[in-house]
Amino acid sequence: MRDAIVAYARSLFDRGFVVGSAGNISVRLEDGTFLATPTGSSFGSLAADEVSHFNAEGRLLGGKAPTKEIFFHLACYEVHPAIRAVVHLHSTYSTLLASLEGLEDGMPIRPFTPYFVMKVGSVGVLPYRKPGDRRIADDVREKRGYDTLLMANHGLIVCRPSLKEAIEAAEEFEETAKLWYLGQHLPIRYLDRGEIEALRL
Numbered sequence: 001m002r003d004a005i006v007a008y009a010r011s012l013f014d015r016g017f018v019v020g021s022a023g024n025i026s027v028r029l030e031d032g033t034f035l036a037t038p039t040g041s042s043f044g045s046l047a048a049d050e051v052s053h054f055n056a057e058g059r060l061l062g063g064k065a066p067t068k069e070i071f072f073h074l075a076c077y078e079v080h081p082a083i084r085a086v087v088h089l090h091s092t093y094s095t096l097l098a099s100l101e102g103l104e105d106g107m108p109i110r111p112f113t114p115y116f117v118m119k120v121g122s123v124g125v126l127p128y129r130k131p132g133d134r135r136i137a138d139d140v141r142e143k144r145g146y147d148t149l150l151m152a153n154h155g156l157i158v159c160r161p162s163l164k165e166a167i168e169a170a171e172e173f174e175e176t177a178k179l180w181y182l183g184q185h186l187p188i189r190y191l192d193r194g195e196i197e198a199l200r201l
Contacts, residue, residue: 001027001035001163002048008167009037012089013044017174022090023155024067027163028077032056036073038064068132075137076159079144085163087170090155093177094170098150105143108150109180111191117199119172120148128152148173 005025012018023043026036036052037043041064052066056074060066067073073086097108103125111117124146126139131154140157143149148169149157156173160166191199 001029002051004163005035005037005051006046006048008163009043009046012167013042017089017091017171018043019090024069024073024088025163025166026066026070026073026086028084033061034066034070034073034077035063036066036070038066039068041067069136071134072136072140072157075140076157079141080147080159082161083147083159083166084161085159085166087158087160087163087166088155089170089174091170091174091177093181094150094156094174095154096181097177098155099153103150103152105146109176111196112183112188113176113179114191114195114199115172116176117191117196119169120176121200122146122148124149126151126157128154 005027009025021040021042024037026034028034033053033055037046038050038052041050049063051063052060053062054060054066069088076086077083105124106122108123109116124143126136126143126149129136129139140149147159151157156170158166158170158173160169
């Protein structure tokens with residue numbers, strides 16, 4: 001699983017989904033312990049032996065110290081017992097969307113592709129907090145009905161049953177946010193209510 005984290009992280013970096021040391025990934029293992037990208041690490045140069053291994057109490061079992069934002073990852077696992085991976089990105093268009101005024105829970109983008117509905121679904125909006133603020137974990141708990149979250153002025157959190165699904169959902173969110181931005185002044189054909197409901201069956 002360490003190799004998978006490294007491979008996905010490098011792929012995200014190479015395709016411009018992350019820059020510098022922004023973003024983090026975590027995975028819950030079968031034994032109840034966790035792997036995560038280390039604090040201050042770049043997705044573009046991460047090595048497998050650097051990946052953090054720690055338990056639910058935060059005790060380091062191997063690798064480097066985990067991301068400083070691991071507290072809200074752990075909150076995600078707490079409120080979503082079925083998930084096995086959390087991906088947090090500061091990707092360009094998702095972060096732009098997260099910075100809009102007046103965002104509300106639900107669909108921050110009026111759906112116009114079936115894939116956003118199928119892979120992303122409803123989105124919870126978290127209030128702005130200074131990066132590293134531990135109240136973000138409580139915000140996640142308050143939005144326990146959502147497995148995709150926008151952090152105001154910060155970025156995207158995706159919680160899924162597997163790392164592959166979490167990565168794909170984050171990619172779909174970013175691509176849809178990009179299309180939304182590029183198409184703001186175009187006569188987009190949006191999905192109607194019946195079409196949206198049919199995708200949720």
